[in-house]
Amino acid sequence: MPIDTEAQFTDVYRAHYEDVLRFVRRRAHPMNVDDIVGETFLAAWRRRRELPENPRPWLFGAARNVMLNANRGMRRQAALVVHIQQAAATADVDDPAVDATAEVDSRIDLVAAWRSLPPADQEVLALHVWEELDARDAATVLGCTRAAYAMRLTRAKRRLAGRLSPTAPASSVLSLTH
Template identity: 70%
Template structure:
């Protein structure tokens, strides 16, 4: 999908800006979000003739690379800063009861388990749960084969389940095969 006009690029920007912004907000330090998103779309503008038909995974991959570059200057342990307070919603742990605190312990367990995962496991799971990418598109974001992504996802699911105490504690979203 080579982009030849500014109007075409504007359409791509409008269609994907919010997704890229959310993608970066979940992973980068709040002070770096605007710079990373800006750098992502600047790269897209510079390489507009090379954009694929579905630029979303390409934009996520470009944003990921920009984040990795940004993180080199920061502590290595903050490779993936995810807003865990939304984890309960993302993993389908919405309370069914009227009492909003009914599942607080489950959400706290999930948050602790999530934080204990390696950054690479968080990234693999987040591409599935938060970004709703197919295995093929997630593999493109990570720069690996679909098979490699599937293996990483399987291992990350197992590690999360082990931290939660049982495989049944993992949400259906994570258990689904993609």
């Protein structure tokens, strides 16, 4: 059932919106329902010429995929937090020249600062630090220009540094941002 006009799509939307909404409400957090339904119908609009005669199952499948993608994103976010916590727990206590208490404190500050960053800043920093992507490749991942990525990275580093306590040594920021 290829959809060629906006009016045809509107008819499909009106016919199936409530069903998709109920489907998502039973499976997703209430805070995410509207976004998931919106993304589902956006996918339907983009693939409107490929929709089957009965689009309802296709819409349910698309909604399921949107939910799975959202869950993967949340798991990746949680994994980054765990990775930072593990990094914070590995202070070098064997080196007598290193004040272990200060090192642990600075790493705890870093974890708290990381958690307070917006997800977009965390993503930019993670691509730089953990994925070790150069600016061109990271920009490709984010779907932006290299210059835009470089600006986002610079701003994210500044926000991270600004959230660290004023007594935190600069070395703790640099060790996790290079």
